[in-house]
Amino acid sequence: MGKTMSEKILARAAAVPEASAGDILWVNVDKAMMDDILGPRVEIAEKMAEIKDEVWDKEKVVVISDHYTPPANIKQAEIVKFTREWASNHGVDNYYEFIGPCHQIMAEYGHVRPGAVVLGTDSHTCMGGALGAFATGVGSTEMLGVLITGKTWLRVPETIKVEWTGKMAECIMAKDISLKTIGVIGHAGATYKAVEYTGDTITSLPIDERMAITNMAVEMGAKVGLMAPDGKVVEYLKQRGINDGYTLVNSDADAQYCKTYKFSATDLVPVVACPHEVDNVTEIMNVEGTSIHQAYLGSCTGGRYYDLVAAARILKGKKIARGIRLLVSPASHEIWRQAAADGTLAVLADAGAIVLAPSCGVCVGLHSGILADGEICISSTNRNFIGRMGSKNAGIYLGSPVTVAASAIAGKITDPRRFI
Amino acid sequence: MSNIVRGRVLKYGDNINTDIISPPQYMELSIPEAAKYAMSAIDPNFATKIQKGDIMVAGANLGSGSSRETSPLTLKHLGVGAIVAKSFARIFYRNCINLGIPVIECSETDKISDGDVIEINLTEGTIKNVTKDEVYTCSKIPPHILALVNEGGLVSYLKRIV
Ligand code: SF4
Numbered sequence: 390m391g392k393t394m395s396e397k398i399l400a401r402a403a404a405v406p407e408a409s410a411g412d413i414l415w416v417n418v419d420k421a422m423m424d425d426i427l428g429p430r431v432e433i434a435e436k437m438a439e440i441k442d443e444v445w446d447k448e449k450v451v452v453i454s455d456h457y458t459p460p461a462n463i464k465q466a467e468i469v470k471f472t473r474e475w476a477s478n479h480g481v482d483n484y485y486e487f488i489g490p491c492h493q494i495m496a497e498y499g500h501v502r503p504g505a506v507v508l509g510t511d512s513h514t515c516m517g518g519a520l521g522a523f524a525t526g527v528g529s530t531e532m533l534g535v536l537i538t539g540k541t542w543l544r545v546p547e548t549i550k551v552e553w554t555g556k557m558a559e560c561i562m563a564k565d566i567s568l569k570t571i572g573v574i575g576h577a578g579a580t581y582k583a584v585e586y587t588g589d590t591i592t593s594l595p596i597d598e599r600m601a602i603t604n605m606a607v608e609m610g611a612k613v614g615l616m617a618p619d620g621k622v623v624e625y626l627k628q629r630g631i632n633d634g635y636t637l638v639n640s641d642a643d644a645q646y647c648k649t650y651k652f653s654a655t656d657l658v659p660v661v662a663c664p665h666e667v668d669n670v671t672e673i674m675n676v677e678g679t680s681i682h683q684a685y686l687g688s689c690t691g692g693r694y695y696d697l698v699a700a701a702r703i704l705k706g707k708k709i710a711r712g713i714r715l716l717v718s719p720a721s722h723e724i725w726r727q728a729a730a731d732g733t734l735a736v737l738a739d740a741g742a743i744v745l746a747p748s749c750g751v752c753v754g755l756h757s758g759i760l761a762d763g764e765i766c767i768s769s770t771n772r773n774f775i776g777r778m779g780s781k782n783a784g785i786y787l788g789s790p791v792t793v794a795a796s797a798i799a800g801k802i803t804d805p806r807r808f809i
Numbered sequence: 810m811s812n813i814v815r816g817r818v819l820k821y822g823d824n825i826n827t828d829i830i831s832p833p834q835y836m837e838l839s840i841p842e843a844a845k846y847a848m849s850a851i852d853p854n855f856a857t858k859i860q861k862g863d864i865m866v867a868g869a870n871l872g873s874g875s876s877r878e879t880s881p882l883t884l885k886h887l888g889v890g891a892i893v894a895k896s897f898a899r900i901f902y903r904n905c906i907n908l909g910i911p912v913i914e915c916s917e918t919d920k921i922s923d924g925d926v927i928e929i930n931l932t933e934g935t936i937k938n939v940t941k942d943e944v945y946t947c948s949k950i951p952p953h954i955l956a957l958v959n960e961g962g963l964v965s966y967l968k969r970i971v
């Protein structure tokens with residue numbers, strides 16, 4: 390019988406001939422990532438000092454300060470400083486700060502590779518599945534075990550197949566695919582499971598767009614969101630100077646899936662997730678006209694180069710509505726520079742956008758764009774939980790970058806197709 | 810800890826996510842400080858009313874969202890003795906085990922009310938509602954996981970093996 394990507398990757402990582410869904414394996418971890426907010430400062434530094442104050446393999450550990458950069462207050466600054474010093478004291482050279490959300494940095498700097506097992510102290514680590522890695526989020530204590538031993542136990546997940554076929558119409562983006570899927574499967578519909586995205590719609594997407602989909606697999610409770618690595622992945626890695634040191638692992642044609650969902654991209658219209666749950670998804674016409682106070686384009690989900698260019702196409706030559714703010718945070722320094730160099734950021738700024746540092750800040754309400762009581766934000770991020778961006782009496786709608794752009798122009802939630 | 814946990818119930822609904830349990834704005838604080846704001850978006854009195862040994866009982870999909878261990882850490886700091894829910898999000902479930910907090914799945918949590926006193930038998934897989942004189946079935950904690958919980962979590966285990 391054929392095997393799924395998860396079964397194959399985990400079998401290799403556990404050095405066993407084969408594995409099947411349900412098996413519990415001790416796997417060797419290829420990359421262990423910690424961020425600032427949930428990294429060494431939570432349980433890890435203190436407990437490691439008590440147990441064994443040395444990481445198992447310095448090359449395989451990555452530390453990224455991204456949530457509290459730039460720090461909004463002294464406490465945040467102290468956490469970044471602590472994280473930086475911890476990395477330095479433990480000989481971790483793979484340390485990054487101030488250059489963007491961790492998942493984007495992991496991909497850009499070649500730490501996520503096809504066929505690898507990647508663990509991170511952040512739930513959206515599953516984004517790495519767009520490059521064909523078994524990438525998943527863990528808590529700090531579990532990471533502590535990984536840092537000391539290089540291993541953890543994982544249950545090989547059953548796989549849900551999500552098949553998207555057909556060509557998307559103009560102004561429909563991967564974010565709409567992502568939200569539509571979550572709306573149907575539900576916010577706990579894939580708990581403990583792997584989700585594999587297949588079909589010609591997926592293979593036709595550029596890597597930036599694929600990442601917007603796998604990033605949000607955890608919003609269905611999934612352990613990983615996977616896509617078969619293809620030539621575009623090889624090309625993406627090549628551009629980053631990586632030509633070997635990875636294995637392209639695909640599911641067999643006769644692999645066992647526990648469930649299959651089929652979607653048509655041809656019929657897809659722009660969708661949004663309404664407050665306060667990500668699976669509270671509706672077609673945009675049902676909420677068009679809802680007044681907004683803030684529009685946010687950014688994060689590891691919706692701040693990539695492709696997103697900024699798509700938004701700029703809508704905003705070019707237009708102005709955002711009076712009295713609202715459009716905040717833009719490119720998902721990395723590399724994206725920031727690329728979008729600055731080709732004039733994309735200038736288009737956004739001319740329309741009235743404020744371009745922020747690449748950071749997690751607004752996405753998770755830590756700094757730079759916090760919402761007050763009663764304020765509404767339309768956002769290209771991945772979570773709209775109550776209180777996430779500030780006040781618990783604020784509301785977050787999630788939509789694609791072009792939906793965010795169109796809404797910023799109108800000052801209310803707006804179908805981006807009106808601006809074609 | 811034995812295989813019986815008894816305590817007073819603090820009852821909540823479905824989809825209590827990690828942004829509710831551990832609001833991101835307070836994560837820069839120490840655990841004792843951050844714990845004051847646990848659950849504040851839906852229950853501003855949570856931190857003051859909870860007593861050591863209380864059992865948190867919720868509906869479906871408890872702990873969805875972030876991997877933040879500050880969620881179970883703040884609950885542990887406040888004295889939560891066990892957590893019962895219809896279902897759990899994956900990372901939250903693992904985090905609780907790793908921190909030595911017993912987590913139990915029970916489909917009948919609708920029958921349990923705020924303030925009830927319940928007694929969970931972790932190895933038998935039963936919950937006795939002492940207040941209502943009812944018994945429900947629940948998931949058992951497998952022996953190797955219970956051993957980890959009883960050992961005080963993953964840290965104690967690591968200390969032993971390293
Ligand atoms: S940008 Fe948002 S979702 Fe992404 S890692 Fe940062 S806080 Fe998490």
